Amino acid sequence: MRIQITTDAAEFRSRVEPFLLRDPLRHTVLTTSIANHATGIDSVVGVSRFLSVHAEDAAVVGAAMRLADHDLYLGELPRDSVSAVAAALAEVAPDSAGVEGVLEVATSFAQRWCELLGRGFHQSYTVRLHRLGELRVPYVTGTARRAAESDVALCRAWTEAMRAELGMPPPGLDEAAIRRRVAAGRWWLWECDGEPVSLAAHQVPVHNWSRIGPVYTPPDARGHGYASAVTASVAKSLRADGLDVCLFADTSNSTANRIYRTIGFHPTHEFVHYAFD
DSSP, X not given: OEEEEESOHHHHHHHHHHHHTTSTTTTHHHHHHHHHHHHTOSOOOSOOEEEEEEOTTSOEEEEEEEOTTSOEEEOOOOGGGHXXXXXXXXXXXXXXXEEEXXXXXXXXXXXXXXXXHTOOXXXXXXXXXXXXXXXXXXXXXXXXXXXXXXXXXXXXXXXXXXXXXXXXXXXXXXXXXXXXXXXXXXXXXXXETTEEEEEEEEOOOBTTXXXXXXXXXXXXXXXXXXXXXXXXXXXXXXXXXXXXXXXXXXXXXXXXXXXXXXXXXXXXXXXXXXXXX
């Protein structure tokens, strides 16, 4: 088994894409992050690391990444490779503040990482990946519209408020990255009486999949079904383009999990995030 690390997102994509696309739903974060990185839609400051695991015949059997100053993210990895992957990433990115992946892999990785670097770790959150089955569009007062340039500051403020509520680690999207996504038509607002009351965005489609997120309603506008409505509206638009749809929900947010199930989403995978002490 061999581990290879590159800082070139395009090179990494050409190497691992066939492996990732065997299960594009499971690897939605990796595929969209690579696409955003390679096309320059994200404002990346610093060096990113992209890791692939290769079998004896050179076939790719695992993948992971560390985007610039973000936390480590683990794709599918052979169980017997996790220790070596942790060692390889600890050597090139020892300042990483955390790791996310499916429970068994992320836990083994965090244990080995902390053994190597003499640190501890704790669980900060878990999220559940859902895929859309039969879409059920609720009736809610208001209408959806694509966000415009004049909405960028509001979108930035709401996404920062959402990250603070969820306890998500920095950095989030900066204003320039949101502006590029808005210009690409990927961010939507639900309006009621002419005022924005909820937000939903979607990621770049990869291999016929698009992931909705972030979704946010400010506290004073909650309880009216706006998040359900804007999420369903974005899902309907994506479905009309022939795309399959998925999204993440924090497992501790019973309201979000309930509304996503109500409009037709079904849970598939659970991911855990560990912060290194």
